[in-house]
Amino acid sequence: MDLLFVVIGLVLLILGGNWLLKSAVGFSLRLQIPKIVIGMTVVSFATSAPELIVSVKSALNGHADIALGNVIGSNIANLGLVLGITIILSTISVEKSFYKTDWPVMMIASILLYAFIAFDGVLVRYEGVILFSFLIVFLIYLLRFQKPAVVDEMPEDDEELPLYKDVLFLLIGGVALWGGSELLIDGAIGMAEQFNVSERVIGITIVSVGTSIPELAASIIAVIKKEKAISLGNLIGSNVFNILAVLGITSMITPIKVVDQGLLTNDIFWLLAISFLILPLNFIPVSMKLTWKEGLLLVSLYGLFMFQMFF
Numbered sequence: 413m414d415l416l417f418v419v420i421g422l423v424l425l426i427l428g429g430n431w432l433l434k435s436a437v438g439f440s441l442r443l444q445i446p447k448i449v450i451g452m453t454v455v456s457f458a459t460s461a462p463e464l465i466v467s468v469k470s471a472l473n474g475h476a477d478i479a480l481g482n483v484i485g486s487n488i489a490n491l492g493l494v495l496g497i498t499i500i501l502s503t504i505s506v507e508k509s510f511y512k513t514d515w516p517v518m519m520i521a522s523i524l525l526y527a528f529i530a531f532d533g534v535l536v537r538y539e540g541v542i543l544f545s546f547l548i549v550f551l552i553y554l555l556r557f558q559k560p561a562v563v564d565e566m567p568e569d570d571e572e573l574p575l576y577k578d579v580l581f582l583l584i585g586g587v588a589l590w591g592g593s594e595l596l597i598d599g600a601i602g603m604a605e606q607f608n609v610s611e612r613v614i615g616i617t618i619v620s621v622g623t624s625i626p627e628l629a630a631s632i633i634a635v636i637k638k639e640k641a642i643s644l645g646n647l648i649g650s651n652v653f654n655i656l657a658v659l660g661i662t663s664m665i666t667p668i669k670v671v672d673q674g675l676l677t678n679d680i681f682w683l684l685a686i687s688f689l690i691l692p693l694n695f696i697p698v699s700m701k702l703t704w705k706e707g708l709l710l711v712s713l714y715g716l717f718m719f720q721m722f723f
Contacts, residue, residue: 414606417599422622424592425462429626431585433458438578460653462623465593467662470615476668477675478600480529481615482623483659484679487522487651488616489624491686492714495647498631500707506644506700514648515691517550521655522687526680533670540663547656596622612672613721616679644690644702651687682717686710 436458457464463486470478498504524546528539573581596619604614627650662668670676693706 414599414602417595418603418618418622419599421592421594421596421599422625424588425466425596425623426592426626428585428588428590428592429458429462431581431588432461433585434573435578435581435585438573438581441572442575442578457653457657460650460657461589462592462626463654463658464661465589466596466619466623467658468665469593470597471662471666471668473597475597475601475611477610477612477671478597478615478619479662479668480535480659480670480675481612481679482619483654484675484683485616485620486624487654488679488683488686488714488717489621490627490647490651491690492710492717493621494624494628494631495644495690495702496707496710496714497628498635498707499702500704500711501632502635503701503703504644506694506702508700510644510648510694511691513554514645514652518648518651518687521546521652522684525655525659526684529668529670530676530680533673533676535659535663535668537664537667540660542660543656544660544664547652547660550652550656609722610672610674612675612679617718617721644694648690678720686713686717689713 463482466482467479470476470482521543524543525535528543529535600614600619601611603609603618604611627647631647659668693702693709694700697705
């Protein structure tokens, strides 16, 4: 039953996030908000909604390890699993914005997270404010100076929907996210008790991989369609949002206290290492290209990370 709850919860979260995204883009177009602003704010927040809902509910219900594990695990999965599989299927060229803004901001966000939780094991409200404020500054910088670097990720959703459809998508998306988060968290806690593993392990593995499925599906579909719009920047942007928006907002609502010390002695270092590794991989052996060789390395590292979680 617990596994069924997790599966149904993940399906509802994915569908709910997609419906919320359609509604958000629809309302933005109706209000004539510029497309670049929609892409950088509305779309980014809507696609991070499943992680945000799961993390906020987990933290409020006293399951902080699921909240933190979800974000740390999702970020590792985005780079190790999603990026790895994507570049095994198709070589991608890396934009200059990667080493100018994307990678430095992701590393700063990851290091900030480490600094905030490493010494006292708690992500408190003022630290959440700092994380979220950094995100706002980053978005303002991108909107002012990096407009060409922002890719329209959803060209198919550019048509304006009737108002009743926008409202309907908003309502069913919100309900699906709420219901999905309830089922996913209940199922995850039940599985942790049943298999006698910590909530941290369930959060890092099952929950985080589940919430990374949309990114993986989108990347594979883009490769099949031979769309060159898939970029390293999209996945890095997701990682930045997970730390600065998801954990920032969650810790502003309620402090996140680490229970399982493995998050501090193991998982956070995997996150820092794989985030750092992406930089040299972009220059060695082929400059500004990621090929199947780097993909195999990333997927192997992700496999090793998952293996050591259980053994």
